[in-house]
Amino acid sequence: MNKNEPSENETGTTGTDFMHGLAIDAVIFGFHDHQLKVLLMRYNKTGVVALPGGFIHKTENLNDAANRIVSERTGLKNIYLEQFYVFGDYGRSDPRPMKDILIANNITHDDNHWLLQRFISVGYYALVDFTKVVPKPDTIFDSCAWYDLAIIPKLMQDHNTIILKALASLRTDLDNKLIAFNLMQEEFTLGDLQILYETILDKKLLRPAFQRKMLSLGILERVAKKWTGAAHKAPYLYRFSKNI
Amino acid sequence: MNKNEPSENETGTTGTDFMHGLAIDAVIFGFHDHQLKVLLMRYNKTGVVALPGGFIHKTENLNDAANRIVSERTGLKNIYLEQFYVFGDYGRSDPRPMKDILIANNITHDDNHWLLQRFISVGYYALVDFTKVVPKPDTIFDSCAWYDLAIIPKLMQDHNTIILKALASLRTDLDNKLIAFNLMQEEFTLGDLQILYETILDKKLLRPAFQRKMLSLGILERVAKKWTGAAHKAPYLYRFSKNI
DNA sequence: TCAAAAGTGTTCGTGATACACCCATGT
DNA sequence: ACATGGGTGTATCACGAACACTTTTGA
Known part of the structure; x- marks a missing residue:
C-alpha cells in the first residue's frame, strides 16, 4: 500500500488527495472607502478567524493551487498573485484551533490526523478589484468577509504575522512593479x-x-x-x- | 499506526524522519578570481549534477534546515541566507535521475519511494566567503565543488532555472539590501x-x-x-x- | 464670486554621470 | 621618468521635493 495515498476523506469537502505538510495561505488585498481591506474567513461556532488557505493537489502546480484557492474565495479569474514568503517555523502550527474545528464539524479524527500535523505554508498575496469580489465561505469556515487592515482581530496560528509580511512585501513591490492598478477599477x-x-x-x-x-x-x-x-x-x- | 512515521531508512544517511514532498535547494554563491561561482554536487557514477539540497526534519524550523544544509556543504556558520522562491510545478520532479542514484547506491526502493515522489522545493541563496569554504560531499553525491556561473552544465530537474532565478534575486537585492560584503573577505x-x-x-x-x-x-x-x-x-x- | 480640487510651471537641492586631474608606487 | 591604477574635484544633467499659480466646476 502506498502510504501517501489517503485512506479517508481528508476534509469535509471531497476525497481528493492533497500533499501533506504543505499549505497555502493567501492575503487577499482589496481597497475600498480609503481603506485597505483583507479577506478573512471566520468559523462562527468557535470564533476562529483565519486567512483563506488551502492545500495542493498531488498533481497540481503550486501556483495553480494558489490561483484556485483565491478564485474560490473571490469568484474572480486572472487574479494578480505574488508569492512572498514561506512560513516554516515548527512552532507555528498550534493544532488546537483546527482540532476545535474538526470536533465542531463532527469530522472523525485522532491526534495523528493530517490536518493536526505540522504545516509549512507558502504565503501569497493577491490584489483584487474590491467591487468585483463576491466573498464565498468554504466548507469549514462559514463566513468570508472583508476586514479593515487597521483592525484585524487575533487570527489563527501566525496569520497576523503573515499579513504583516504581506503588507511589507506589497510596499516594496509597489515601487518596483506596476501592480497598484490591480486594486482599482x-x-x-x-x-x-x-x-x-x-x-x-x-x-x-x-x-x-x-x-x-x-x-x-x-x-x-x-x-x-x-x-x-x-x-x-x-x-x-x-x-x-x-x-x- | 501513524502513516507519517517512516517505516524505513529514508536515505543512506540515518533513519531520521523528514517531511515528505518538501525540499530545500540552495544556490551558494562565492566570488573568486573575478568570477561568480556556485557550489554544485556531482554524483560521479551517473554524472548527475545538482544543487546542494536537503530535507526538513519533522520538528525543525524551515530556516534552520536551510542553515544546516548550507553549513554541512560549506563548513561555515552564520551564513547569509535568503529565501527567494518556491518551485512547485508538478512537472519539475523527473524521478529518473534520483532513481538512477538509488539504484547505483543499492538503496532498496519501489516506485512509491518517497524520494521518487513529487517535490516542492524552497529556494534559498547563500552568500559566502569563497576563501573560507571547505566543500564537503554528502552521502549521495560524491563530489562538491565550485562551478563558474558562466559555464554551468545541464543540472538535475529544474536546477538551472533555480540558479537563474537566484541570480535575478541577488541582483535586485544588491541595491536594496547591503549584502555584497558577505561575498568578500x-x-x-x-x-x-x-x-x-x-x-x-x-x-x-x-x-x-x-x-x-x-x-x-x-x-x-x-x-x-x-x-x-x-x-x-x-x-x-x-x-x-x-x-x- | 468664492471655495475646492485638478492640473501645470518653476525653483531648488540632491545625487548620478562623465570627465579631468593629482597622488603614490615599482620598474 | 613614467606607466599604472587609486583617490578626489568639478561641471552637467535628471529627478524629486516644495511651492506657486491657473483652471474648472457647483453652490
Whole structure:
C-alpha cells in the first residue's frame, strides 16, 4: 500500500488527495472607502478567524493551487498573485484551533490526523478589484468577509504575522512593479490612485510629483470622458494601458 | 499506526524522519578570481549534477534546515541566507535521475519511494566567503565543488532555472539590501568591491561614482593599513562596519 | 464670486554621470 | 621618468521635493 495515498476523506469537502505538510495561505488585498481591506474567513461556532488557505493537489502546480484557492474565495479569474514568503517555523502550527474545528464539524479524527500535523505554508498575496469580489465561505469556515487592515482581530496560528509580511512585501513591490492598478477599477482618477498609494505606504505624497511620476510611466491612458459631481474642476479618468 | 512515521531508512544517511514532498535547494554563491561561482554536487557514477539540497526534519524550523544544509556543504556558520522562491510545478520532479542514484547506491526502493515522489522545493541563496569554504560531499553525491556561473552544465530537474532565478534575486537585492560584503573577505579594497558589483550586475560601473556611493552608505570602515604590491598608489583597505 | 480640487510651471537641492586631474608606487 | 591604477574635484544633467499659480466646476 502506498502510504501517501489517503485512506479517508481528508476534509469535509471531497476525497481528493492533497500533499501533506504543505499549505497555502493567501492575503487577499482589496481597497475600498480609503481603506485597505483583507479577506478573512471566520468559523462562527468557535470564533476562529483565519486567512483563506488551502492545500495542493498531488498533481497540481503550486501556483495553480494558489490561483484556485483565491478564485474560490473571490469568484474572480486572472487574479494578480505574488508569492512572498514561506512560513516554516515548527512552532507555528498550534493544532488546537483546527482540532476545535474538526470536533465542531463532527469530522472523525485522532491526534495523528493530517490536518493536526505540522504545516509549512507558502504565503501569497493577491490584489483584487474590491467591487468585483463576491466573498464565498468554504466548507469549514462559514463566513468570508472583508476586514479593515487597521483592525484585524487575533487570527489563527501566525496569520497576523503573515499579513504583516504581506503588507511589507506589497510596499516594496509597489515601487518596483506596476501592480497598484490591480486594486482599482478599470477607470480611475489620479486622485484615487494617489489615495491608494498613500494608504498602502501610510504617508502623504505630494500631488504634483505623484501625478508626473505616474504619467511619466507611460502606462496610463487618459479617457476622453470626465468626471461629474462636485464643485471643482473635473479630473480626468485614466485606465491602465494594456498595450505596453 | 501513524502513516507519517517512516517505516524505513529514508536515505543512506540515518533513519531520521523528514517531511515528505518538501525540499530545500540552495544556490551558494562565492566570488573568486573575478568570477561568480556556485557550489554544485556531482554524483560521479551517473554524472548527475545538482544543487546542494536537503530535507526538513519533522520538528525543525524551515530556516534552520536551510542553515544546516548550507553549513554541512560549506563548513561555515552564520551564513547569509535568503529565501527567494518556491518551485512547485508538478512537472519539475523527473524521478529518473534520483532513481538512477538509488539504484547505483543499492538503496532498496519501489516506485512509491518517497524520494521518487513529487517535490516542492524552497529556494534559498547563500552568500559566502569563497576563501573560507571547505566543500564537503554528502552521502549521495560524491563530489562538491565550485562551478563558474558562466559555464554551468545541464543540472538535475529544474536546477538551472533555480540558479537563474537566484541570480535575478541577488541582483535586485544588491541595491536594496547591503549584502555584497558577505561575498568578500573581511578586508577588501573598493576596487575589489567594484569588480564584484560589476560581475554580479554584468555591467561596467564608473569608479568615482561607485566609490562615493559606497562610502556615503556609512557602513565601510577604512583600515589604517594599506595594501602592498604593484606599481601604483596603494589602495585603502576597508572592512564592513558592524556598528551601524 | 468664492471655495475646492485638478492640473501645470518653476525653483531648488540632491545625487548620478562623465570627465579631468593629482597622488603614490615599482620598474 | 613614467606607466599604472587609486583617490578626489568639478561641471552637467535628471529627478524629486516644495511651492506657486491657473483652471474648472457647483453652490
